[in-house]
Amino acid sequence: MAVRVGVLGATGAVGQRLIQLLEPHPDFDIAALTASDSSAGKTYRQAAKWRVDSPIPGDIGEMTVTATDPDEVPDDVDLLFSSLPSSIGSEVEPAFCEAGYVVSSNSSNSRMAEDVPLVIPEINADHLDLLEVQRDERGWDGALVKNPNCSTITFVPTLAAIAEYGLEKVHVSTLQAVSGAGYDGVSSMEIIDNAIPYIGSEEDKLETESRKLLGEFDGAELSHNEMSVSASCNRIPTIDGHLENVWVETEDELTPADAAEAMRAFPSLDLRSSPEPLIHVFDEPDRPQPRMDRTVGGGMAIAAGGLQETPFGLQYNCLAHNTIRGAAGASVLNGELLLENGYL
Incomplete structure (x- = not known):
């Protein structure tokens, strides 16, 4: 069964690329899309000014966008991909982790934090085990992993x-x-x-x-x-x-x-x-x-x-x-590594 996932900051450039990569992915099923309060309540097609070089997938276009708040994301979503601006991510991502969500983030905030793994899977997959330290120190049921710039x-x-x-x-x-x-x-x-x-x-x-x-x-x-x-x-x-x-x-x-x-x-x-x-x-x-x-x-x-x-x-x-390997694709790859290593 595919893992239910969500995209935080789904209407932005990286969020759109995430949707392009995740929609056909056999291991992930997009179940939640979040954006700013001004987009909440709209269909994704209404909220996003789509700029990716392929059409919006039909079922995604009709999904309702919610506010970027842990209370607005279904409990059965196992993994969140974040493309939030760092100023927002620094506040919102820890809240999602405290609420029990695992977050694979492209945002620049917390990349250099001592207990946050910064991962390119082919290079340093073993750094993912830093999540055990993170959970112990922060008391999170969820977890936060970053891909680099x-x-x-x-x-x-x-x-x-x-x-x-x-x-x-x-x-x-x-x-x-x-x-x-x-x-x-x-x-x-x-x-x-x-x-x-x-x-x-x-x-x-x-x-x-x-x-x-x-x-x-x-x-x-x-x-x-x-x-x-x-x-x-x-x-x-x-x-x-x-x-x-x-x-x-x-x-x-x-x-x-x-x-x-x-x-x-x-x-x-x-x-x-x-x-x-x-x-x-x-x-x-x-x-x-x-x-x-x-x-x-x-x-x-x-x-x-x-x-x-x-x-x-x-x-x-x-x-x-830079928007595939350097951003959305890197977050998806980290999601695959999280899945393979039993963090979901």
Whole structure:
């Protein structure tokens, strides 16, 4: 029997992508949609300004949207996917967890909390057991798991693939698509014929989340990876797909050929939404490119290429679809991991 799930913040861009991914999913059955008070009581078709590249599923369009409140969500919903703004998520998500709901969240609040697992399943699935610590410390019957920022998800899998060489210093420069800012995030007059070399708080997310993701969990505490990470973030006029330039210094010698082999061989997981391979490595020096490669692996794989030696260590480029792998798809994948590990 499919697990009954809900979507918090269902009318937003990530909420819409969640619905697109969840509606055909054999393990999940959408049973609740929440949004702002102004949308509550409307059908989803009335409440959502649909912008995803497929029609609203017919049965979803006629579902009634409720307020984002634990009292408004049916008790038999086992899992909630959250795409709430962090300012709202910081207040609402703990309330749902206290009420007994398990929440797989894309929102940025609490990602760095010591007892909240920040998870990319193929990279650090064992960190999910931090939920036992979380429940003990907070007294929750529910639980809260986070997926990282869309730009963090793009480069961390490539680092995990070469971690055996000893990660010491990492610099990443991002070229991020406008969809990462939401539909109203960047005006056309700002971004057309332009690039914006600043995205508020984004650099800190890459620098801190990456070290948590690649840290070690001993069953009681999580220690962060000791590599140093610096980031510079740029918004460019592509619609979807975050392209990143990465420089890595390692303790042991790492050639481009070694790195390519390690990335190609890095294992995926036997979860429905996890792609095979996880990292698609291009031999061509001018790949990956957002328009051509953002949907590799159904939008859930990481694309890499342009591997070369430089005076600053190994340099390469990587790319991920920011609203699929980097947001909604990451939350769905964490939901699958929660299901497989008996948390639902």
